[in-house]
Amino acid sequence: xxxxxxxxxxxxxxKGKDVELRCDPISGHTALYWYRQSLxxxxxxxxxxxxxxxxxxxxLPSDRFSAERTGGSVSTLTIQRTQQEDSAVYLCAxxxxxxxxETQYFGPGTRLLVL
Amino acid sequence: xxxxxxxxxxxxxxxxxxxxINCTYTATGYPSLFWYVQYPxxxxxxxxxATKADDKGSNKGFEATYRKETTSFHxxxxxxxxxxxxxxxxxxxxxxxxxxxxxTGTRLTIIP
Numbered sequence: 001x002x003x004x005x006x007x008x009x010x011x012x013x014x015k016g017k018d019v020e021l022r023c024d025p026i027s028g029h030t031a032l033y034w035y036r037q038s039l040x041x042x043x044x045x046x047x048x049x050x051x052x053x054x055x056x057x058x059x060l061p062s063d064r065f066s067a068e069r070t071g072g073s074v075s076t077l078t079i080q081r082t083q084q085e086d087s088a089v090y091l092c093a094x095x096x097x098x099x100x101x102e103t104q105y106f107g108p109g110t111r112l113l114v115l
Numbered sequence: 116x117x118x119x120x121x122x123x124x125x126x127x128x129x130x131x132x133x134x135x136i137n138c139t140y141t142a143t144g145y146p147s148l149f150w151y152v153q154y155p156x157x158x159x160x161x162x163x164x165a166t167k168a169d170d171k172g173s174n175k176g177f178e179a180t181y182r183k184e185t186t187s188f189h190x191x192x193x194x195x196x197x198x199x200x201x202x203x204x205x206x207x208x209x210x211x212x213x214x215x216x217x218x219t220g221t222r223l224t225i226i227p
Contacts, residue, residue, distance in 0.1 A: 031213065033213075033214060033215070042217060042218070042219045043204065043217040043220070045214040045215065045216070048214055050213075055213070056213065091158070093159075093215075100147045100166075100208045100209060100213070101147045101164075101166040101208075103164065104161075104208075104215055105161075106151075106158050106159040106160070107158060108158040109158055
């Protein structure tokens with residue numbers, strides 16, 4: 001596609017429910033990243049995929065968070081038993097080959113509100 | 116580990132004023148440095164980048180120079196416009212550490 005797309009754009013859920021957030025990277029981009037942008041916490045790294053494997057999961061805040069990527073393309077971030085502190089904008093980014101000099105292109109984000 | 120320290124905001128300037136947003140970093144090795152911008156209601160966009168010492172990134176009248184000796188990457192613009200109102204993020208990316216490490220962001224408001 002022309003850019004990174006994410007769905008849904010907004011999600012309101014009740015505490016304790018599970019949510020799935022989807023990211024479609026730019027076609028041909030091999031590396032994919034998830035970040036979280038929350039008030040007072042800035043932009044935090046969550047997880048990074050190179051192809052379908054995740055060499056760095058160090059930013060996942062708890063075992064309620066998981067992510068997968070299939071076919072070297074679409075990725076899904078799953079949050080189980082959501083808590084109010086999970087409320088944030090979840091951003092996905094992709095990059096062509098993953099070298100440090102290359103630009104990460106960001107999607108518009110999914111705004112998650114846990115009531 | 117890697118870290119980015121960014122000028123605290125918010126910053127309010129009059130149109131045509133000179134802008135500087137300070138950014139310093141801590142990293143091992145030779146990171147690439149980036150400025151991203153987030154306009155109201157929009158996603159993060161790359162504004163400019165520099166991948167080695169003494170490189171100058173520039174775009175839309177903004178400039179930043181990669182200063183290894185002072186570990187800085189300050190963002191400057193000579194004459195700001197109302198349309199520059201946004202949140203600006205300084206970031207670095209290091210070899211072998213593929214994620215972007217961001218500063219806290221600086222909210223810039225330009226008044227006519």
